[in-house]
Amino acid sequence: MxxxxxxxxxxxxxxxxxxxxxxxxxxxxxAEAVQSWLHSASMEAAAGLGQxxxxxxxxxxxxxxxxxxxxxxxxxxxxxxxLTDGCGTVDLHWRPLQPNFSRLYVDFDRDFxxxxxxxxxDCTGExxxxxxxxxxxxxxxxxxxxxxxxxxxxMVAREGLGMGxxxxxxxxxxxxxxxxxxxxxxxxxPLENLSVEDAAQExxxxxxxx
Numbered sequence: 001m002x003x004x005x006x007x008x009x010x011x012x013x014x015x016x017x018x019x020x021x022x023x024x025x026x027x028x029x030x031a032e033a034v035q036s037w038l039h040s041a042s043m044e045a046a047a048g049l050g051q052x053x054x055x056x057x058x059x060x061x062x063x064x065x066x067x068x069x070x071x072x073x074x075x076x077x078x079x080x081x082x083l084t085d086g087c088g089t090v091d092l093h094w095r096p097l098q099p100n101f102s103r104l105y106v107d108f109d110r111d112f113x114x115x116x117x118x119x120x121x122d123c124t125g126e127x128x129x130x131x132x133x134x135x136x137x138x139x140x141x142x143x144x145x146x147x148x149x150x151x152x153x154x155m156v157a158r159e160g161l162g163m164g165x166x167x168x169x170x171x172x173x174x175x176x177x178x179x180x181x182x183x184x185x186x187x188x189x190p191l192e193n194l195s196v197e198d199a200a201q202e203x204x205x206x207x208x209x210x
Contacts, residue, residue: 003033006075009076010079013080017106021114021116024105028076028103028104029104041064041072044064077089087108088117110155110164114153115153116152116154118156132156132199135152135167143177152166153165154167161207162207163185163206165183166183167179167180180192181199183203
């Protein structure tokens with residue numbers, strides 16, 4: 001298995017974090033080292049299941065592969081932890097019956113799915129607005145439908161603290177568009193229908209209060 005250093009993984013992953021975690025998943029999974037690991041680890045996990053099948057068998061196989069991932073690709077895990085300020089981990093979508101479709105991806109252990117990751121560079125209003133603009137830039141193209149806004153959700157983090165940021169683009173009755181922000185803290189209810197300025201201030205309060 002050809003190994004990649006932590007810096008190699010950073011160079012492979014970093015350019016895509018703030019635009020598409022789907023692309024990050026593809027860049028990770030397509031690496032020769034990961035393809036080799038997926039092939040061998042998947043076969044070993046499947047062979048170790050014996051007569052066990054169903055959900056329990058798949059869970060045991062998944063756990064076995066995750067343990068092996070830590071031993072086999074530690075530089076990948078370290079790179080992801082560093083790039084995501086300690087908020088992201090590498091997880092596995094394992095398809096034992098179709099191992100060629102298995103993949104690794106970055107997960108934040110939240111009850112929402114993030115499309116992108118943004119690091120809050122400084123504890124300033126300008127940096128917070130820039131983070132919100134980066135999430136907004138990933139909104140789907142095209143006008144939203146009435147009662148069905150265009151929506152994108154990202155993870156914004158700084159020094160081990162992370163918050164979900166959901167931007168919605170609505171269409172008004174006069175056919176112009178407007179945007180609102182919902183913040184998704186890990187420890188409280190969502191903060192909904194915020195303006196960009198209010199969202200920036202809340203973001204700073206949650207991620208920079210320490």
